[in-house]
Amino acid sequence: MIDFRKVNAALSAELVVPDWLPNGTRRGAEWVTTNPTRNDKNAGSFSVKLTTGQWCDFVTKESGGDLVGLYAYIKGLTQVEAARALIQQHAITDYQQGTGQQPAEQAQSKNVLPIDENKPQPVFPVPDDAPPLENFKHWKFGEASRVWQYFTKEGKLLCHIARYDVQPRKQIVPWSWAFDPKQKKHRWANVGFSGSKPRPLYGLQKLNDFPDHDILIVEGEKAADAAQEIMGDSCLVLSWMGGTAAADKVKLDALKGRRRVFLWPDFDSQREKTAEGEGPLLPIHKQPGAAAMLAISARLRGLVDDAGIRVVNYRLGEKQDGWDLADGQAEGITRNEVLEMLAQRSQDPRAFAMGEAPAQDEGQEDGSQESDAVPLNVAVNPFGFPDRGEKGPQDTIENMAYMLSEYGIQARYNVIAKDIEISIPGKRFSQDNHTENCFSTIESLCARNSMSRANVRGYIIALADDNSYNPAAEWIDSKPWDGVDRITALAASTDARHPELALSLLRKWMVGAVACVYEHEGFAMQGAIVLQGAQGLGKTTWIMSLANDNRALIKEGAEINTDKQDTIKQAVSYWLVELGELEATFSKSDIGTLRNFITRKVDEMRLPYAKAASKFPRRTAFAASVNDKAYLRDEQGNRRYWTIECGDGFQAFHGVDMQQAWAQAKQLYLAGEQHSLTREENAALAEHNLAFTEQNPIDELIGGHFDWAAPGQYRHTATEVAVMIGYTKPTQKETKAAAASLRKYTGKDPYKYGGRLVFEVPPTSHKSTQNYNDNDDRPI
Structure with missing residues (x-):
């Protein structure tokens, strides 16, 4: 008994419907056309769903639910007649119901066991101990005219495919080693790859021996054998099991990474079928073989580079309908002629699908190449x-x-x-x-x-x-370091007053900036390089030259206000950022907050197109330039500003190859060089930065009020010290400044004594008129 569900499952509506109804067009997931069974001139009155095979005539209200029913309706057949015709046309082997009587004619052959209604289950690949199959005589079709073997990529036999030249149509039948549940044993049976099972490639076993060869895929095993004989070792010729109806089921993963794959369809010249008979020739991309190759080309995307997938075009009617390379071999076609056709006629599948003629020379007069992209005004395959x-x-x-x-x-x-x-x-x-x-x-x-x-x-x-992608990494890696030291030359171009410190600061800053590029989780810089010097030296020009070959990586004159997210987003969207007018930046932001921002490892913010805030690894290194010498105000955080005092010989246009300088810094980073300052370098920087630290009046008064050469003898709070130097009612800011100065002069933090935070201070350096509290000024 025929199982109509199995027959329907073996058919692809995407392939057979356009063949049965060639006058139609695709609209989304439907094929719309006229009804070929009546005098219908309204395109779209008849529709078929390409996903299910459901069909309907919206005028006569006739409809059906599957492809067998559609074929029966179009051809004027019964359901059984339609199913039998489709089984023969598409070589469907898995079509019988699981129960029922065996056809009587099955028992007529003594050479081959009949296919059991309980369906033998194929075993792939064939076990090594299975007996070879030598007799391919079929119980109904007789002797086989040709037999082909399918193998795995490793050379294991999968199954045999036999051809039987019977009328009215040739039959292709599989022979597989299978387990027969009824006979409870293994045997050779007419079962194979059916239903939704991926179809194997014919010639798969040749791939390992020729890993670099181009691939040519043709229709049918006969054409594949003929083409391989023609081409010799010029390329590997493959086909697939099941013909055009199974083109969307071919297993192609073995072709992953191949340089080029050519798809050679049969040169079909079929015509549109109308109620009056045959109409004009179908467009080439709607011919059965061409449609199958387009389906295969789509499945090759991602396995083979797009530029390497090519379909061989042809002129409709130039050969007899269905001409292939087996016919070409019979006509005496040569390898050079085939190679010439591949060179001149092969084209991108998308151009082929749109019916464009193959280009003889894809180059333009100016040497450019046309894009292979699908135009934006048409749908994709x-x-x-x-x-x-x-x-x-x-x-x-x-x-x-x-x-x-x-x-x-x-x-x-x-x-x-x-x-x-x-x-x-x-x-x-x-x-x-x-x-x-x-x-x-x-x-x-x-x-x-x-x-x-x-x-x-x-x-x-x-x-x-x-x-x-990381454009900074791409630029740094664009050329390997040639071994020439350029960081020393770059430091020398600043004409620094303290050259050794300047070189050390610049070298470590550049190593840290490289770490920002290559550390996946982000990187916390230890400081910002600051060029201090007279106005007009070209300090900003020097900073911008650090990425002179790629200005998209560097931001000039960024002003950061830590209370405004837009300024933060702008600042951290570059690899290198010059803080513009550093003095103004200090005045607009809390100095402590700014110091912490510069050394942050992760930034949290919401991008314009995002629904929520995200955390972004820090990939930014900061630099700055200042004119005023006393630009530092936050003594506690001054170690975050790596000051280079520039001399009169400063060279804004230093001529150093910065790509190579950064490549050198990367090699230092890979070698494990530290980006942070040592204890000795931090001490040297702190002493160095004193010359650039703004002196506030409170600091000067405290410095002159006490004899700092003497040991600490008295306990005072910062507020009390502010009163002592003349601030009758000190504000919180003035008290804080006094505390900072006391930390600097005593070298210690305050401690609790009698419920108060006090500093140990020496006697005054002059006779004081201030009245002291006995508990405050008694000797320690």
Whole structure:
């Protein structure tokens, strides 16, 4: 008994419906056309779902639920007649129900065991101890005219495929080693790869021996054998099991990484079928062999580089219908003639699908190359969507990735700029609205391809993140370091008053800046390099030259206000940032907060297109330039500002190859050189920075009021000391300044005594008129 569900499952509506109804067109997941069984001139009155095979005539209200019923309706057959015809046409072997009587004619052959109704289960590959099959006589079709063997990539036999030249149509039948549940033993039986099982490639065993050869895929084992004889060792020729009806089920993963794959369809010249008979020739991309090769090309995407997938085009009617390379071999075609056809006629599958003629020379007069991307005003090849549902492409990130790839759209995440960069071929948007216009264009393309637009932004963000890149790393790595020391030359260009300290600070700062680039989790810089010198030296020019070959990596004149997120986002969106007008930056931000910001390892903020705030690894190193010598105000945090005092011989245009200087710094980083200062270097920096620290009046008064050469003899709070030097009612800011000065002069922090925080201070350096509390001024 025929199981109609199995017959339907073995057919692909995507392939057979356009063949049965060639006058139609695809709209989303449906094939719309006229009804060939009546005088119908209204295209669209008859529709077939390409996902299920359901069909309906909206005028006569006739309808059906599957492909067998559709074929029966079109051809005027009964359901059984239609099923039998499809079984023969598509060599369907797995079509019988699980129960019922054996056909009487099965027992007529004594040479081969009949196929049991309980369906033997094939075993792949054939075990080594299985007896070889020598007799391929079929119980119904007789002797086989040809037999082909399918192997695994490792050379293990999978099964045999036999051809039987019977009328009215040749039959292709599999022979596999199988377990017969009824006879409870293994035997050779006419079962194979059926239903949704992936179909193997014919010639798979040749791949390991020729890993670098180009691949030529043709229709049918006979054509593959003939083509291989013609081509010799010029390429490997493959085919697949099941013919055009199984083109969307071919297992192609063994071709991953191949440089080029050529797809050679049979040169079909079939005509449209109308109620009056045969109509004009079908367009080439709707010919059965061409449609099958397009389905295979879509499945090759991601396995083979796009530029390496080529389909051989031909002129309709130039050969007899169905001409292939087996016919060419019979005609005496040579290897050079085939190679010439591959060179001149092969083209990108997307151009082939749109019916474009193959280009003889894809180069332009100016030497440029045309894009292989699908134009934005047409839909992509629907066979290529990896996840297809009943209503078209499903709402998956894999489908989004396929569609973007087809249109040549690239989404990348710049880890330095912390931004998504989208490029769409042929589109030039204003800088102000670039990202929003890109999202809108992609949403429009989703609608054109029957895809949901609900998750476009989320999918683009995820795909861009998978395609992250680091422009700073790309620049540094663009050329290896040649071994010449350029960091010393760069430090010398500042004409520093203290050259050894300047070289040490610059070298460690550059190693830390490199760590910002290559540390995956972010990197906390220990300080910002600061150039101090007279106005007009060109200090900003020198800082900007640190990335002179790639100005997109460096920001000039950034003003940071730690209370405003937009200034922070702007500052950390570059690798190198010059803090503009450092004195002004100090006045706008809390000095302690700014100090902590410069040395932060992670930044938390919300990007414009994001739904929530995210944490971003710090990839920014800061530099600054100042004119005033006394620019430092926060003595406790002065060690975060690595000051280089520039001399009159300062060279803004130093001529140092900065790509090579950074490549040198990277080698130091890889060798484990420390980016932080040693204890001795920190002490030297602290003493050095005293010359650049602003002296406040309280500090000067405290310095002159006490005899700091004498030991501490009295206990006083910071407030009391402020009163002693003349501040009758000191403010909190003045008290804080007094405490900072006392820490500096005593070298100690205050401690609790009698419920108060006190410092130990020496006697005054002059006769004081201040009245003292006995508990405060008694000797320690």
